[in-house]
Amino acid sequence: xxxxxxxxxxxxxxxxxxxxxxxxxxxxxxxxxxxxxxxxxxxxxxxxxxxxxxxxxxxxxxxxxxxxxxxxxxxxxxxxxxxxxxxxxxxxxxxxxxxxxxxxxxxxxxxxxxxxxxxxxxxxxxxxxxxxxxxxxxxxxxxxxxxxxxxxxxxxxxxxxxxxxxxxxxxxxxxxxxxxxxxxxxxxxxxxxxxxxxxxxxxxxxxxxxxxxxxxxxxxxxxxxxxxxxxxxxxxxxxxxxxxxxxxxxxxxxxxxxxxxxxxxxxxxxxxxxxxxxxxxxxxxxxxxxxxxxxxxxxxxxxxxxxxxxxxxxxxxxxxxxxxxxxxxxxxxxxxxxxxxxxxxxxxxxxxxxxxxxxxxxxxxxxxxxxxxxxxxxxxxxxxxxxxxxxxxxxxxxxxxxxxxxxxxxxxxxxxxxxxxxxxxxxxxxxxxxxxxxxxxxxxxxxxxxxxxxxxxxxxxxxxxxxxxxxxxxxxxxxxxxxxxxxxxxxxxxxxxxxxxxxxxxxxxxxxxxxxxxxxxxx
Numbered sequence: 001x002x003x004x005x006x007x008x009x010x011x012x013x014x015x016x017x018x019x020x021x022x023x024x025x026x027x028x029x030x031x032x033x034x035x036x037x038x039x040x041x042x043x044x045x046x047x048x049x050x051x052x053x054x055x056x057x058x059x060x061x062x063x064x065x066x067x068x069x070x071x072x073x074x075x076x077x078x079x080x081x082x083x084x085x086x087x088x089x090x091x092x093x094x095x096x097x098x099x100x101x102x103x104x105x106x107x108x109x110x111x112x113x114x115x116x117x118x119x120x121x122x123x124x125x126x127x128x129x130x131x132x133x134x135x136x137x138x139x140x141x142x143x144x145x146x147x148x149x150x151x152x153x154x155x156x157x158x159x160x161x162x163x164x165x166x167x168x169x170x171x172x173x174x175x176x177x178x179x180x181x182x183x184x185x186x187x188x189x190x191x192x193x194x195x196x197x198x199x200x201x202x203x204x205x206x207x208x209x210x211x212x213x214x215x216x217x218x219x220x221x222x223x224x225x226x227x228x229x230x231x232x233x234x235x236x237x238x239x240x241x242x243x244x245x246x247x248x249x250x251x252x253x254x255x256x257x258x259x260x261x262x263x264x265x266x267x268x269x270x271x272x273x274x275x276x277x278x279x280x281x282x283x284x285x286x287x288x289x290x291x292x293x294x295x296x297x298x299x300x301x302x303x304x305x306x307x308x309x310x311x312x313x314x315x316x317x318x319x320x321x322x323x324x325x326x327x328x329x330x331x332x333x334x335x336x337x338x339x340x341x342x343x344x345x346x347x348x349x350x351x352x353x354x355x356x357x358x359x360x361x362x363x364x365x366x367x368x369x370x371x372x373x374x375x376x377x378x379x380x381x382x383x384x385x386x387x388x389x390x391x392x393x394x395x396x397x398x399x400x401x402x403x404x405x406x407x408x409x410x411x412x413x414x415x416x417x418x419x420x421x422x423x424x425x426x427x428x429x430x431x432x433x434x435x436x437x438x439x440x441x442x443x444x445x446x447x448x449x450x451x452x453x454x455x456x457x458x459x460x461x462x463x464x465x466x467x468x469x470x471x472x473x474x475x476x477x478x479x480x481x482x483x484x485x486x487x488x489x490x491x492x493x494x495x496x497x498x499x500x501x502x503x504x505x506x507x508x509x510x511x512x513x514x515x516x517x518x519x520x521x522x523x
Contacts, residue, residue, distance in 0.1 A: 042112040042123040043193035047268075049105040050195055053134065054256045054360045055271035056098040057457040062272070064091065068485065069450070069460040070328040070472055072284035077332040083287075084329060085480040087514050092488040095141060099134050100150065106130045107151050122189045122201045125182035129208040132172040132179075133362070136215055139168045140462050143487050143518040144505045147171060159498045162505035165519035169219055173232075176212040180205060180244065195256050195268055196362065202245070207254045209236065210247045210368045217371050218466055219520045230380050237372065237381045247365040250399050256360035261345065272354045278346035281354045286316060286340040288325035289472060293447070295323050297421035300397060300404050301451075309350035313400045314454075315343045329475020358400070359455050366396035366452035367459070370445050377431060377441045386425035389445060390414045396452035423447070436471050446470055465521055485514035486521055 066072045067082035074081060080088045106127055113123035138145045147168045149160035163171075183205035191199030197207075213236065216229040236244040247253065260266030261273045272281060294302040294314075302323060304310045316323065319339030326336040343349035353359055369392030376385035391409035397417075398405050405413045418424040423444060433440040446469030453459040464472070465486060474482050490512055494502045510516035 040108070040112070042109045042118065042120065042127075043190040045105045045109050045112075046123075046126070046193045047195050049102050049109075049130075050256055051268055052098065053102050054362070055275065056095060056102075057137075058271050058359060058455065059275060060095055061455055061457055062276070065458050065461050066284070069464065070287035070289040071454070071460075072290075073287050073326050073328050074284045075326065075335055075338060077335065085478050085483075085485055085514070087480075087485055087488065089489045089492055092142070093491045093493075095488075096138070096491045099138050100146075103131065103134055104151050106134065120187055120189065121182040121185050122187040122204070125179040125201075125208065126189070126204050128175040128179040128182070129204065129211065132175045132208075132215070133211060135168060135172055136211075137457060139165050140218070140518065141458060141488050142490060143516070144168075144509045146501075159501055161501050162508075164508065166219075166222075166225070169215060169225075169520075172215055173212070176208050176215075179208040180212075183208065196254055203252055203254075206245050206247050206252050207363060209244045210252075210363055212236070212244075213246060213368060213371050214363070217374065218462070221466070222520055233375055234381055237375070237383075247363070247368045250365050250395055250402070253364040253399060254362035255358060255364075256362070258357045258360055261355040270355065270357075270359060272356075272359065273345065276354065278344040278354065281344040282317070282341045282347075284341065285338045286325045286342070288327045291316065291323055291325040291340055294451075297417075297423065299421070299451075300417075301400050306401050306404065307351050311343065311349055311351045313351060315349060315352040315354075315356070316340050317343050317347075317349075327473065327475055329473075329478040331475070331477040334477075353455075361456050363456070364395070364399060364452065366392045366399065367449065367456070369395055370449040370452060373445050374442070377445065385441065385445075386427065389425050389448070390418065392445075392452060393418060393448055396448065433469075433471075442467065443469055443471070480515060483515065486517045487514060489514065 062072075063074075064082055067074055068085070070083070073083050080086055080091075082091075110124050110127035110131075112118055113120040113127065135145075135147060139147075144162045144164050145168070146160035147163040148171070149157050152160065183201055186201050189199050189201060193199070197203040213233065216233050219225055220229050220233075236246070256268065258266070258270040259268045261269065263269050263274050291302070293299075300306045301314050302312045302316065304312050307313050307315075312323075317340060318324075319341070320337070321339055324339040326339055330336055342354070343352035345352055345354045369388050372381065372383065373385045373388035373392060375381045376383045376388055387409055391414075394405040394407075394409055394411060394414045405411045405417070407413070415424070425441075425444065429444070430440050431442060433443050446463065446467055449463065450460055450470050453463065461484075464470075464484060472484075490502060490505070506512050509518070
């Protein structure tokens with residue numbers, strides 16, 4: 001039994017689907033396809049794979065990213081409290097396993113769509129985009145990971161090497177270039193196979209190039225690649241934008257729109273409904289940093305007047321002190337009184353994120369705006385950084401409240417909101433903050449980007465690690481020396497199932513601890 005278990009784990013790490021395996025008893029009967037089909041089509045793999053990936057990302061956003069980034073605080077003094085930077089080793093397992101297993105289906109989409117009798121450039125391109133999306137999550141979470149030899153278990157490679165993060169990034173850039181070229185033709189795909197864009201191939205192309213911008217920016221601080229990636233950003237935005245269309249508004253935002261809250265009948269049910277009990281959904285308190293800014297800015301996403309039934313669009317329930325949060329990282333034994341929290345599905349609230357259709361965000365237009373604002377502020381591209389900044393604010397708010405700032409960056413409501421909130425753009429500001437909380441262009445951009453990335457997998461955490469913005473208050477009860485974790489541990493099982501390559505990865509990258517910086521973080 002132990003030997004069989006290790007075999008299964010080896011294959012999992014190599015990227016094979018667990019559904020391929022079962023106990024040997026009644027093997028033929030149990031593993032006979034009731035539909036009588038021995039093959040699968042590319043379009044049949046897309047929707048279930050995307051649902052699985054979004055379920056993993058949203059659940060881990062809720063209980064990991066949000067705790068690290070002070071969106072929520074899971075009050076208590078028990079061990080393993082993420083908001084204290086107390087990260088258990090098994091916190092790494094779920095994302096690693098889910099991402100690699102689903103990469104098998106993603107890679108199979110490309111393989112099937114590359115067969116002469118089933119040739120479809122659009123499915124090939126979409127597969128390359130999705131591969132880059134998931135590999136970026138893997139490498140930004142763990143650092144060096146299996147890439148070039150991953151998902152080759154069927155070919156007999158059960159112990160893949162761990163590629164260096166720099167090489168993974170270069171590989172992803174190549175994949176996204178290929179995807180952009182493949183999607184130029186606009187080859188039709190089956191609309192019902194696509195829960196993100198309903199078969200709109202042009203929007204997939206915009207997503208691929210927007211993801212490309214995200215990844216280029218992420219490594220732009222590394223001197224060994226900086227000139228090349230900055231030149232690429234300029235090419236995409238200034239020199240040859242027609243060849244690299246990107247997201248321009250919320251109609252281009254990539255989201256898996258949940259179709260209902262009934263787990264038994266809905267085609268796509270939010271994991272917040274399928275996997276989180278109503279009583280658990282509202283347990284974490286809202287973090288003081290997250291909500292106090294919104295309240296201080298009179299942000300429409302937190303104002304009840306813009307919701308339904310007097311509830312704000314983020315579905316936050318006021319506490320005894322109104323819309324107020326609790327400080328993150330407080331000293332053990334000094335637990336603050338719980339204030340605001342999220343409404344759950346059990347409370348008959350007109351709006352709650354547990355049943356919300358719009359929570360399945362892959363990447364949004366506002367993030368692209370803020371990427372361009374940063375690039376313009378640093379002089380990498382032409383255009384006014386302030387214009388991109390205001391458009392980012394508008395697109396972020398309009399995603400949740402489409403009627404508030406209908407004119408985008410040109411709408412006077414955007415400037416009026418920023419002026420009243422005292423977050424207006426000022427070209428005279430320094431690029432970087434000289435000290436904590438000193439206003440700068442980067443602080444303005446990344447403070448707003450933090451809210452635009454609400455619910456988007458681990459992107460708040462990744463961007464904080466890259467930029468150190470926004471300025472998160474450091475409570476006295478933090479572990480890890482009060483320093484934000486730089487990565488997750490490798491899953492424990494890799495030490496026994498892939499020992500040589502695991503040891504090589506640790507020797508090259510650094511100790512397998514949360515304080516070891518990944519390549520793009522290192523000076």
